[in-house]
Amino acid sequence: MQSRFLHIDDTRTWDAFRDGNQAAFAHIYQAYFQLLYNYGRKFSSDDALIGDTLQQLFTELWQRRKRLGSTNQIRNYLYKSFRRALLKGLAKHAKSDASTDSLSFSIYLSYEARLIQQQHTEEQVAGLQQAIAQLTEKQREVVYLKFYDGLTYAEISDVMEITSAQAHDYMYKALKALRKNIKNNDNYSKANTTAFILFFVCNLLLLL
Incomplete structure (x- = not known):
């Protein structure tokens, strides 16, 4: 079934999510999860780490939704948050694995x-x-x-x-x-x- 937020602008979708609207959150998750995953794969081939980082990101977004600021660019907000979290995780992983190639962006x-x-x-x-x-x-x-x-x-x-x-x-x-x-x-x-x-x-x- 098509999301009713598909044709609603980012500002209203994000505000609905911050107000606890689960349909808005589901729309954001479905619209951006794969894009974020694809982006993460450019930094690392560690699917488990990428997946865990994404799940943690969306979990924290829901838990902290009432404390989040407004945005009219959901994609950019998520990309920035995911990038920061993934690079932090990759840096931590690299310290315990000298052979990792996790910090090499590949296309x-x-x-x-x-x-x-x-x-x-x-x-x-x-x-x-x-x-x-x-x-x-x-x-x-x-x-x-x-x-x-x-x-x-x-x-x-x-x-x-x-x-x-x-x-x-x-x-x-x-x-x-x-x-x-x-x-x-x-x-x-x-x-x-x-x-x-x-x-x-x-x-x-x-x-x-």
């Missing part, structure tokens, strides 16, 4: 990207994936939030707790690095290098 070309043989060769896709791997974690995260989740730079700065100028800078340097890392690749022509990068960032950021 991969989608399965669909590997099927576009008529537009780009397998070598081109592999080359771009290698170039992506050379970006910093912050650069990859900004690219993901901007082009996969559609956040504005102001929203990205809020979620990542950086300035808007820093968010712009990470994106600029990420795209510059991608161009630099692949421009000398024999599988690309000068004409299609930038086009291919933009095709990637606009269409090919998918889940792990």
Whole structure:
């Protein structure tokens, strides 16, 4: 059954949740759980930790609902809260596991990207994936939030707790690095290098 909050703005939905409306809380949970999980998977492959962090987040939200402030951007509020909680958990986990890779933000070309043989060769896709791997974690995260989740730079700065100028800078340097890392690749022509990068960032950021 479709949630009656589907077409209600974030401010009223959040206020209803804060007032104890269980339907509003269920709508928020169902609308954002998977998105948050996908975001968490970019930081770590530890499904148990991600799941536990999400469950704890929503449990605490319900328990503390009367003390929460208002918001007109539920997604950003949840992303910021989840990111902070997950990074805290990953940092704690890393102290007890020297081999953990939990603090590495990863993005991969989608399965669909590997099927576009008529537009780009397998070598081109592999080359771009290698170039992506050379970006910093912050650069990859900004690219993901901007082009996969559609956040504005102001929203990205809020979620990542950086300035808007820093968010712009990470994106600029990420795209510059991608161009630099692949421009000398024999599988690309000068004409299609930038086009291919933009095709990637606009269409090919998918889940792990």
